[in-house]
Amino acid sequence: MNDTDPEPPARGFEKTEYEQRCTLIQKHMRDQEIDVLWLSTHADILYLTGFLTQFWQSPTRPWYLLLPRSGKPVAVIPSIGEACMQRTWVDDIRTWPSPDPFDDGVSLLVDAVRELAGPTPHIGVPMSSESYVRSTLQDQSAIRSALAGAHWVDATPCIRPVRHIKSASEISKLEFVCNVVSRAFASVPEIIQTGMTEAQAFRAFKVACLTQGADDCAYLVGAASANGYNDIISPPSDTVILEGNVLILDTGCTFDGYYADFNRNFAFTRLDDATRDAHQRVWDATEAGLECVRPGAPCSDVFHAMQRHLLNTDSGECETASVGRMGHGLGIELTETPSIAAFDDTRLQEGMVITLEPSISYASGKMMVHEENVVVTDSGYRLLSQRASRDMPIIN
Amino acid sequence: MNDTDPEPPARGFEKTEYEQRCTLIQKHMRDQEIDVLWLSTHADILYLTGFLTQFWQSPTRPWYLLLPRSGKPVAVIPSIGEACMQRTWVDDIRTWPSPDPFDDGVSLLVDAVRELAGPTPHIGVPMSSESYVRSTLQDQSAIRSALAGAHWVDATPCIRPVRHIKSASEISKLEFVCNVVSRAFASVPEIIQTGMTEAQAFRAFKVACLTQGADDCAYLVGAASANGYNDIISPPSDTVILEGNVLILDTGCTFDGYYADFNRNFAFTRLDDATRDAHQRVWDATEAGLECVRPGAPCSDVFHAMQRHLLNTDSGECETASVGRMGHGLGIELTETPSIAAFDDTRLQEGMVITLEPSISYASGKMMVHEENVVVTDSGYRLLSQRASRDMPIIN
Numbered sequence: 012m013n014d015t016d017p018e019p020p021a022r023g024f025e026k027t028e029y030e031q032r033c034t035l036i037q038k039h040m041r042d043q044e045i046d047v048l049w050l051s052t053h054a055d056i057l058y059l060t061g062f063l064t065q066f067w068q069s070p071t072r073p074w075y076l077l078l079p080r081s082g083k084p085v086a087v088i089p090s091i092g093e094a095c096m097q098r099t100w101v102d103d104i105r106t107w108p109s110p111d112p113f114d115d116g117v118s119l120l121v122d123a124v125r126e127l128a129g130p131t132p133h134i135g136v137p138m139s140s141e142s143y144v145r146s147t148l149q150d151q152s153a154i155r156s157a158l159a160g161a162h163w164v165d166a167t168p169c170i171r172p173v174r175h176i177k178s179a180s181e182i183s184k185l186e187f188v189c190n191v192v193s194r195a196f197a198s199v200p201e202i203i204q205t206g207m208t209e210a211q212a213f214r215a216f217k218v219a220c221l222t223q224g225a226d227d228c229a230y231l232v233g234a235a236s237a238n239g240y241n242d243i244i245s246p247p248s249d250t251v252i253l254e255g256n257v258l259i260l261d262t263g264c265t266f267d268g269y270y271a272d273f274n275r276n277f278a279f280t281r282l283d284d285a286t287r288d289a290h291q292r293v294w295d296a297t298e299a300g301l302e303c304v305r306p307g308a309p310c311s312d313v314f315h316a317m318q319r320h321l322l323n324t325d326s327g328e329c330e331t332a333s334v335g336r337m338g339h340g341l342g343i344e345l346t347e348t349p350s351i352a353a354f355d356d357t358r359l360q361e362g363m364v365i366t367l368e369p370s371i372s373y374a375s376g377k378m379m380v381h382e383e384n385v386v387v388t389d390s391g392y393r394l395l396s397q398r399a400s401r402d403m404p405i406i407n
Numbered sequence: 408m409n410d411t412d413p414e415p416p417a418r419g420f421e422k423t424e425y426e427q428r429c430t431l432i433q434k435h436m437r438d439q440e441i442d443v444l445w446l447s448t449h450a451d452i453l454y455l456t457g458f459l460t461q462f463w464q465s466p467t468r469p470w471y472l473l474l475p476r477s478g479k480p481v482a483v484i485p486s487i488g489e490a491c492m493q494r495t496w497v498d499d500i501r502t503w504p505s506p507d508p509f510d511d512g513v514s515l516l517v518d519a520v521r522e523l524a525g526p527t528p529h530i531g532v533p534m535s536s537e538s539y540v541r542s543t544l545q546d547q548s549a550i551r552s553a554l555a556g557a558h559w560v561d562a563t564p565c566i567r568p569v570r571h572i573k574s575a576s577e578i579s580k581l582e583f584v585c586n587v588v589s590r591a592f593a594s595v596p597e598i599i600q601t602g603m604t605e606a607q608a609f610r611a612f613k614v615a616c617l618t619q620g621a622d623d624c625a626y627l628v629g630a631a632s633a634n635g636y637n638d639i640i641s642p643p644s645d646t647v648i649l650e651g652n653v654l655i656l657d658t659g660c661t662f663d664g665y666y667a668d669f670n671r672n673f674a675f676t677r678l679d680d681a682t683r684d685a686h687q688r689v690w691d692a693t694e695a696g697l698e699c700v701r702p703g704a705p706c707s708d709v710f711h712a713m714q715r716h717l718l719n720t721d722s723g724e725c726e727t728a729s730v731g732r733m734g735h736g737l738g739i740e741l742t743e744t745p746s747i748a749a750f751d752d753t754r755l756q757e758g759m760v761i762t763l764e765p766s767i768s769y770a771s772g773k774m775m776v777h778e779e780n781v782v783v784t785d786s787g788y789r790l791l792s793q794r795a796s797r798d799m800p801i802i803n
Binding site for chain 2: 022052054063064065066068069070071072089090091092094095098108109110111112113115136137138139140141142143144145146147148149165210213214217218221222226227229230231232241242243244245246247248249263335336339344345346350352354355
């Protein structure tokens with residue numbers, strides 16, 4: 012970072028912020044008659060505790076958090092994480108030396124559930140779309156058997172609406188990391204040239220993101236090929252970038268656990284008309300979507316505004332790409348709910364952070380994808396990413 | 408990379424390597440009377456197909472692979488991944504536009520299972536330790552209901568022993584990325600100094616790993632503090648590194664999807680006796696473990712050799728840290744089975760790649776951890792990481 016770059020926001024959150032998150036979720040728990048939440052994933056545990064670690068990349072050990080109907084969460088975790096959890100606001104930390112093939116936290120968890128919620132608890136577990144339980148099927152079965160008197164309830168509706176609304180502190184982290192990525196994209200004409208392989212170009216961009224202030228650039232997908240691309244989730248190859256190629260870089264960078272997620276497209280030396288037009292069309296579709304972003308608007312309205320623009324044949328024939336949606340929530344996961352999709356009528360609220368990501372298929376199967384990150388304000392939206400130019404930049 | 412650095416190995420694998428992996432797993436399937444495997448995680452799908460993408464970081468969409476008792480695997484995946492999967496050796500790719508809240512691949516999967524294995528199939532799913540199913544509980548329930556005639560069997564014993572043994576091509580990728588990390592660690596005295604924050608030091612090290620040839624350095628944990636550390640899984644803080652501090656960096660870097668996983672410890676300006684001795688003790692314990700590494704030796708023997716050394720009171724009082732084990736398998740996951748642990752009697756075989764990672768608790772709660780990566784050869788082992796020096800390096 013140079014001297015003119017903004018200072019990063021403070022890491023972590025005040026204890027009151029975690030208290031508010033728990034209180035809001037506990038209100039939903041009472042409405043749903045849930046006695047205790049059983050959480051097992053990186054994002055849910057991070058959200059309620061501040062327990063931030065890349066150790067989740069190791070699939071070996073299970074990590075559990077229980078949230079009773081009132082009071083603070085209780086951590087049931089491997090002892091290797093005790094010191095890290097002790098630095099959070101959680102007081103009640105129960106540990107065991109994991110991995111233990113005979114009892115990998117199962118009896119500790121079962122005892123804690125009984126203690127917090129009695130012998131016939133209503134236990135909330137995330138069960139709906141975009142969730143999973145990070146526990147072996149054998150352990151899940153053992154836990155259900157040991158808690159034979161329990162009722163199991165989908166906890167997704169307790170957690171999701173609370174996580175949807177980002178606090179001012181969360182938004183400051185998201186805005187910072189979006190600025191980092193905007194600066195990294197602005198540097199692309201200086202760091203990526205024809206003659207580099209995709210792998211070299213990706214590496215240069217990752218270094219730029221780190222240098223600009225990202226903690227990590229663990230998500231970078233894309234492709235470079237002649238007259239567009241047809242794959243937006245692949246790692247880089249050893250293919251050399253040539254004149255006439257189009258490069259898409261789509262990145263999820265993090266600061267203090269919060270993601271930026273947007274892409275940019277670059278042409279090298281020259282740009283054919285179809286690709287130039289496709290970029291303008293997804294840019295214009297984003298503009299049409301942005302005009303709908305305000306509190307109270309359903310996500311499906313934003314989707315339809317973008318789709319109407321993309322399918323308007325006055326701008327030439329094309330198809331929308333079948334990637335299921337045109338944007339999503341953003342926060343402590345690379346992609347969160349809600350979906351900017353025809354099926355999602357979730358109403359936007361102040362504090363939601365979303366991506367708008369229209370994509371089309373054009374000119375014999377090539378794709379064009381464009382993405383911006385925005386926060387919903389009291390009257391509309393504020394861009395977190397620096398708006399791309401309507402004309403795809405050409406690197407000479 | 409400079410001109411003297413080794414060329415990276417070719418990306419991907421020959422089709423015959425995937426055929427061999429499937430054939431070996433299918434032999435276990437026949438032994439266990441399993442008709443079809445249902446796989447859902449990054450590692451299992453990558454192993455059988457070569458489908459490499461960071462898109463797994465998005466929790467939104469489920470991805471499924473079916474392996475029948477003979478023949479090639481069948482992919483049942485979101486259409487956003489079709490182009491990426493088409494570049495693998497898989498021919499039969501069935502897609503749907505995901506996310507779809509009404510049927511997110513469930514009916515497509517159920518139909519494929521019936522087609523491959525009939526109306527009363529024996530379906531193998533990983534159920535044991537270190538596994539999970541990446542599918543919502545609601546979808547798992549719907550799939551089980553739709554396949555009411557099925558028997559569900561733990562598939563862990565089909566897959567695990569095959570993944571344990573790395574091919575020559577896999578070992579060449581692991582060796583390359585271990586060399587990359589060894590060079591990055593060798594550069595630490597030039598890139599990290601007192602006065603930097605932990606966050607700045609971590610960033611400098613990540614840039615070094617990328618510059619040396621890693622595709623990613625998405626796992627970097629550690630800490631710097633006075634006279635040792637007590638937390639080995641945390642992200643960096645804004646704490647400034649001071650004279651007398653000890654810094655541990657533990658990294659999982661990847662090349663073409665394969666991980667290096669080892670740490671190094673560094674003192675700044677000076678090193679107290681207890682910390683110096685602790686480093687020598689875990690280094691010596693590693694040496695004792697290495698002497699046991701050969702085909703036929705149980706993992707538990709390697710563990711006990713290290714533990715005996717650590718607990719030998721001739722070298723001073725200490726306790727082994729309760730992190731559950733002292734090493735693990737390494738490959739397409741940061742940590743794989745087997746465990747170097749008292750409970751794991753898995754016998755080492757030629758081609759296994761493991762970490763040795765003894766750790767102790769010493770001097771009022773501080774920890775010392777040391778790690779090396781090795782491949783088991785026909786007569787013993789070969790180090791993949793460049794062996795650390797017995798004396799902790801002191802950066803002036």
